[in-house]
Amino acid sequence: NAGVTQTPKFQVLKTGQSMTLQCAQDMNHEYMSWYRQDPGMGLRLIHYSVGAGITDQGEVPNGYNVSRSTTEDFPLRLLSAAPSQTSVYFCASRSGQGWNEQYFGPGTRLTVT
Amino acid sequence: SQQGEEDPQALSIQEGENATMNCSYKTSINNLQWYRQNSGRGLVHLILIRSNEREKHSGRLRVTLDTSKKSSSLLITASRAADTASYFCATVLVQGAQKLVFGQGTRLTINP
Numbered sequence A: 001n002a003g004v005t006q007t008p009k010f011q012v013l014k015t016g017q018s019m020t021l022q023c024a025q026d027m028n029h030e031y032m033s034w035y036r037q038d039p040g041m042g043l044r045l046i047h048y049s050v051g052a053g054i055t056d057q058g059e060v061p062n063g064y065n066v067s068r069s070t071t072e073d074f075p076l077r078l079l080s081a082a083p084s085q086t087s088v089y090f091c092a093s094r095s096g097q098g099w100n101e102q103y104f105g106p107g108t109r110l111t112v113t
Numbered sequence B: 001s002q003q004g005e006e007d008p009q010a011l012s013i014q015e016g017e018n019a020t021m022n023c024s025y026k027t028s029i030n031n032l033q034w035y036r037q038n039s040g041r042g043l044v045h046l047i048l049i050r051s052n053e054r055e056k057h058s059g060r061l062r063v064t065l066d067t068s069k070k071s072s073s074l075l076i077t078a079s080r081a082a083d084t085a086s087y088f089c090a091t092v093l094v095q096g097a098q099k100l101v102f103g104q105g106t107r108l109t110i111n112p
Helices: none
Strands: A004-007 A010-013 A017-025 A031-037 A040-052 A054-057 A065-066 A076-078 A086-092 A109-111 B005-007 B010-014 B018-026 B029-037 B043-050 B056-057 B061-066 B071-076 B085-093 B099-102 B106-111
Touching: A004 A086, A010 A017, A017 A031, A017 A086, A040 A065, A040 B085, A040 B099, B005 B085, B010 B018, B018 B106, B029 B071, B043 B056, B043 B061, B043 B071, B043 B099, B071 B085
Parallel strands: A010 A109, B010 B106
Antiparallel strands: A004 A017, A017 A076, A031 A040, A031 A086, A040 A054, A065 A076, A086 A109, B005 B018, B018 B071, B029 B043, B029 B085, B056 B061, B061 B071, B085 B099, B085 B106
8 A cells, every 4th residue: 555645745836826735545544634734833734524525624724725526535725825834734544433543644845935 | 722732842862761751731532642753754653542541552652641630641661763753642632523633742862
């Protein structure tokens, strides 16, 4: 299994540009989530999904959209990038059966200038 | 605001010594998990302890949970240089149980 994969690894955007961060998992996990990690802030939950077709907001959802059309994929869209969105983004997944460990992707480092 | 708060924020010890990190949280939890993050990498799950458990072991790791004090500790025994990483506690709340809420982490450095 490849586990949780994320693309791209690095991205530089100009203010106002849009882009999609890709996340995929091959473990048939129902639950997927997106976090951002800023220095000294730990990980903060952006959006999450408990299954295909179901998404919900986390702690810091503003400026981000998600969709979950398949079990495998959970893309994160930035509609109009802002410098405050400069961060490292992690996707994670876990089985929906009970509370198990989360598996994290390697992260995407995003810089907005 | 963060549910979990780790203490200390940074810890530097000699190889072979034990390392202890603490985590405090604010609201009732279903379980508490510890993760490790090596520099520039994703997080790796270490251990999960449920609210009705008081202590768990996994290799050189020992985790305790005191729900009356709303705190947990992670002990790494006989530390190695490869243990150098950031360690995060994360809580699964009783309310809003789909979310895993992370603390700010402890940066552990093991000096050879």
